[in-house]
Amino acid sequence: SQQGEEDPQALSIQEGENATMNCSYKTSINNLQWYRQNSGRGLVHLILIRSNEREKHSGRLRVTLDTSKKSSSLLITASRAADTASYFCATVYSGANNLFFGTGTRLTVIP
Amino acid sequence: GAVVSQHPSWVICKSGTSVKIECRSLDFQATTMFWYRQFPKQSLMLMATSNEGSKATYEQGVEKDKFLINHASLTLSTLTVTSAHPEDSSFYICSGMAGGAYEQYFGPGTRLTVT
Numbered sequence: 001s002q003q004g005e006e007d008p009q010a011l012s013i014q015e016g017e018n019a020t021m022n023c024s025y026k027t028s029i030n031n032l033q034w035y036r037q038n039s040g041r042g043l044v045h046l047i048l049i050r051s052n053e054r055e056k057h058s059g060r061l062r063v064t065l066d067t068s069k070k071s072s073s074l075l076i077t078a079s080r081a082a083d084t085a086s087y088f089c090a091t092v093y094s095g096a097n098n099l100f101f102g103t104g105t106r107l108t109v110i111p
Numbered sequence: 112g113a114v115v116s117q118h119p120s121w122v123i124c125k126s127g128t129s130v131k132i133e134c135r136s137l138d139f140q141a142t143t144m145f146w147y148r149q150f151p152k153q154s155l156m157l158m159a160t161s162n163e164g165s166k167a168t169y170e171q172g173v174e175k176d177k178f179l180i181n182h183a184s185l186t187l188s189t190l191t192v193t194s195a196h197p198e199d200s201s202f203y204i205c206s207g208m209a210g211g212a213y214e215q216y217f218g219p220g221t222r223l224t225v226t
Contacts, residue, residue: 031213042117042204042219043155088154092213097143099206099215101155 004091004102012108019076021105023089024069030092032065033099034074037086046074046087051094081111113139115207117218124195124225132190132221134205140185141207145215146178149202161188195225 004025013019025032031050035043049056049065049072056063062075076083086106090099114137124130134144143162147155159175161167161182169175177199179191188207192199202222206215 033214035217040202040220040222042115043206043217045214045216048214097208097213098157098160099145100157101147103154106152 004089004100006087006089006102006105008105009103010106010108012110013079015079015081015109015111017079019079019083019107019109021074021087021089021107023072023074023102025072025089025091025100025102026070028094029067030094030096032063032072033090033092034061034063034072035088035090035101037088037104039086043088076107079107079109081109083107084109113137113207113209113216115141115205115216115218117203117205117221119221120219121222122224124223126196126225127194129191129193130195130223132192132203132205132223134188134190134207134218136186136207136216139207139209139216141188141216142185142210143208144182144188145206145208146180146188146190147204147206149204149220151202155204158190192223195223197225199223200225 033048034046060077065072086104088104089102118133146158149155158173159167159169167180182188204220206217
């Protein structure tokens with residue numbers, strides 16, 4: 001399976017705290033993407049980081065990529081109750097355009 | 112961002128019947144569309160990739176005769192679940208990708224329940 005793994009599987013924090021999720025993958029990638037999914041809904045694209053990039057920011061989101069360790073992290077700063085959702089990393093492997101999703105992290109932000 | 116719609120949003124059907132799910136890109140041309148399946152509290156699993164005008168490419172373990180995919184135009188792809196069984200009950204999500212881009216735009220999903 002080319003599915004990546006994320007940890008933690010579940011994360012519960014207080015509003016205002018930061019949330020960090022990690023993703024590991026298996027082979028060389030072209031890019032890595034992070035998505036958010038509210039319960040029973042479709043996915044929302046959050047951010048894309050290319051294999052030659054190490055860090056990217058978008059609002060309260062910060063994504064890092066370490067290709068030597070085949071890992072990425074998503075940091076959500078100053079979390080809000082509305083950030084409660086499942087977060088998935090997804091990789092596009094070199095030479096392909098398919099997305100392979102990680103196992104996901106279920107984030108709960110307590111108001 | 113680009114918008115992808117799915118219809119229906121939920122469907123209940125009887126075992127043995129067929130169900131068609133539509134996926135439309137509303138404001139862009141999706142040269143490639145993807146179909147995913149998601150079981151409760153699990154990740155998305157890619158079922159197949161379809162390029163407009165070509166036969167779909169199915170992932171290992173996905174029965175192409177059971178899950179018929181048609182991508183007849185740049186804005187529409189359909190997934191037909193034939194002879195549905197209760198184990199086919201799942202959340203089916205499609206996505207579209209414009210040519211030359213890596214970003215996929217996801218539909219809201221279709222929840223299929225087979226009784």
